[in-house]
Amino acid sequence: MSGIVIQEVATRDGFQIEPAFVPTADKIRLIDALSAAGFTRIEVSSFVSPKAVPALADAAEVFSGITRRPGTTYVALVPNPKGAERALAARADEINLVASVSETHNRANMGMTPDASIRGFAAIMETVRGQVGVNATAATAFGCPFEGAEPEDKVVAQVERYLALGVDGITLADTTGMANPRQVARLVARVLPLVGPERLTLHFHNTRGCGLANVLAAYEAGARRFDAALGGLGGCPFAPGATGNICTEDLASMAEEMGLSTGLDLDALLALSRDLPRLVGHDVPGQVAKAGRPLDLHPAPPLRAA
Numbered sequence: 280m281s282g283i284v285i286q287e288v289a290t291r292d293g294f295q296i297e298p299a300f301v302p303t304a305d306k307i308r309l310i311d312a313l314s315a316a317g318f319t320r321i322e323v324s325s326f327v328s329p330k331a332v333p334a335l336a337d338a339a340e341v342f343s344g345i346t347r348r349p350g351t352t353y354v355a356l357v358p359n360p361k362g363a364e365r366a367l368a369a370r371a372d373e374i375n376l377v378a379s380v381s382e383t384h385n386r387a388n389m390g391m392t393p394d395a396s397i398r399g400f401a402a403i404m405e406t407v408r409g410q411v412g413v414n415a416t417a418a419t420a421f422g423c424p425f426e427g428a429e430p431e432d433k434v435v436a437q438v439e440r441y442l443a444l445g446v447d448g449i450t451l452a453d454t455t456g457m458a459n460p461r462q463v464a465r466l467v468a469r470v471l472p473l474v475g476p477e478r479l480t481l482h483f484h485n486t487r488g489c490g491l492a493n494v495l496a497a498y499e500a501g502a503r504r505f506d507a508a509l510g511g512l513g514g515c516p517f518a519p520g521a522t523g524n525i526c527t528e529d530l531a532s533m534a535e536e537m538g539l540s541t542g543l544d545l546d547a548l549l550a551l552s553r554d555l556p557r558l559v560g561h562d563v564p565g566q567v568a569k570a571g572r573p574l575d576l577h578p579a580p581p582l583r584a585a
Contacts, residue, residue, distance in 0.1 A: 282540030286320035293512025314348040326362035342369035373412035381423030415441040416450040422457030456486020460496035467500040482506040490525035510563030
């Protein structure tokens, strides 16, 4: 893989914690625009209980309304077999399963231990096997705000359990933005031989300003797929202090400046990001949309008299 693959997660991971409900028609228009901008992977929504995540209660309607671009994989997060059945009915191309490495975080997020979550994934696999792709995420892989650092052996063991279930891909998620570049490089080096760069995704948050540095560390260790959210939207409701995901257009801009292809229309992304405050009702963290691309040059100031 000569460049990087960016999976857009704003309409799921971003919108899930927004206090104001983003109208279904706006979600559909945004996903269609993201498809047109060249994304090959978009996490559209989540088939969780509407009571638990009311912001994504319209997941089925969104999947039904989007215009599917050939070559783009449309992903749904699912928590249980019922959610998997709903995702299948909505014609999701892939489902994403999530369990935390941290027991405390998984109990807060899922109401059960990580072991119980993974045992439940076996039932989901029976529901979807042969019908849809499956990705499994190891959340809090780089640290937990309640337990601290998670041992690398523990993370690798969870990845191995996922692979034993027969999943197609693995995501290592820095759910709380605790990762640092050296830690990222070490863990990616351990997991890549098990998964391969075409099946491994890294999910970073920019909570402590290390998001893009962690991408670069993962890339140099051999990773090629990364989650990101338009405008830097997102966060985790069960991770105190966690801020948004790494920003899609900031990552795409950095990659372009480094000569790494993404297949994305950066100008289109910037236009979409600049419209996000209208959709969500507040400013968003993305930087390039505010500052402009590095070579968006400005007129020289007038010369001062000698």
